[in-house]
């Protein structure tokens with residue numbers, strides 16, 4: 131992995147040297163949580179600085195749960211992202227709910243949705259204060275449902291350390307949080323990913339340049355050749371250059387329930403070969419609306435746009451429900467099954483995937499999936515399906531991802547298996 135990152139950063143170093151900005155090298159802005167560049171060009175080396183901290187261990191979790199009243203669990207969620215769906219789903223499954231918010235305006239807004247309005251609020255001045263409220267949460271039997279905004283507000287290191295039971299496996303975050311680790315995981319799981327170019331001079335055809343840590347595609351740009359790349363790149367940022375895959379995007383929302391023994395059972399591999407690991411479900415599918423790339427064609431070609439000093443951007447503004455052709459579903463399940471099976475092999479004692487995850491894909495005109503990212507938790511793309519989806523309705527009507535999470539917690543309470551789905 132070091133080698134891959136090293137080569138990427140070498141791309142930066144080469145460019146920096148070429149453009150006479152070598153003095154800017156090290157430490158790089160966005161790399162400190164992964165690798166740090168130190169020294170001058172001559173002595174540039176990469177140090178692995180991220181502790182492999184897996185957060186809360188199973189004994190700690192068990193000790194908290196020993197004090198929980200399993201008949202009176204409260205589902206807690208930060209009021210953002212997919213919280214309306216999560217709160218609505220929790221309520222549908224008969225749970226008491228807690229909203230966590232900063233700012234009175236945020237709380238007031240939920241009055242517009244009485245079907246999801248939390249039973250109780252925890253109002254904070256800053257989301258980091260959640261860390262100090264751990265005991266307060268545990269005294270109220272709270273299980274936190276993580277989503278993208280929670281991880282962003284707390285930071286992944288704090289989230290891993292939050293001393294409150296959370297739904298899903300927090301350990302998987304380590305694998306989800308870097309593009310290189312994701313690639314290792316997904317490719318080992320049998321997914322095909324877009325090619326990565328390590329040297330910008332090799333750009334020969336459309337590529338997408340992605341900055342590390344960019345959220346929702348902000349700042350990404352398309353380049354057709356080295357000149358294009360050089361004109362647009364911000365060399366102060368760490369970047370990845372990926373083959374631009376032409377095709378239609380589909381964001382596949384799966385759910386893995388390790389406690390279920392029926393349905394589509396994921397077959398284990400490696401140490402788990404021959405074992406059924408749990409049930410894989412397809413809950414829904416979306417496509418994101420991205421501003422402005424979805425609409426820029428109205429102004430002409432990429433060249434026309436650039437003549438107007440405009441660049442296509444990939445900022446997510448909404449989500450649309452979709453289905454894929456049915457003949458693609460077996461391959462979708464094959465990729466998801468491989469991804470789940472591999473999640474148990476990522477490191478010694480890995481607990482694997484638990485709950486919702488999303489494979490973010492592009493289907494080409496050869497009807498092949500390219501997976502460009504995985505999200506190992508509920509995605510906002512599941513929000514169009516508060517009332518169910520064309521896939522989940524087949525098994526049970528009105529089953530959203532948020533409700534499926536609540537159902538999983540309810541069943542685990544009944545069967546005394548909370549330890550198996552929380553971390």
Ligand code: ATP
Pocket residue numbers: 324338340344345346347348350372373374375376379418420444446490492502503
């Ligand atoms: P998030 O973390 O919010 O999921 P992100 O910042 O990690 O987003 P990506 O999901 O990697 O960004 O990509 C953002 C968008 O860029 C995608 O939704 C898609 O439109 C486009 N995109 C990403 N990778 C490719 C690719 N290889 N080829 C074509 N388009 C791509």
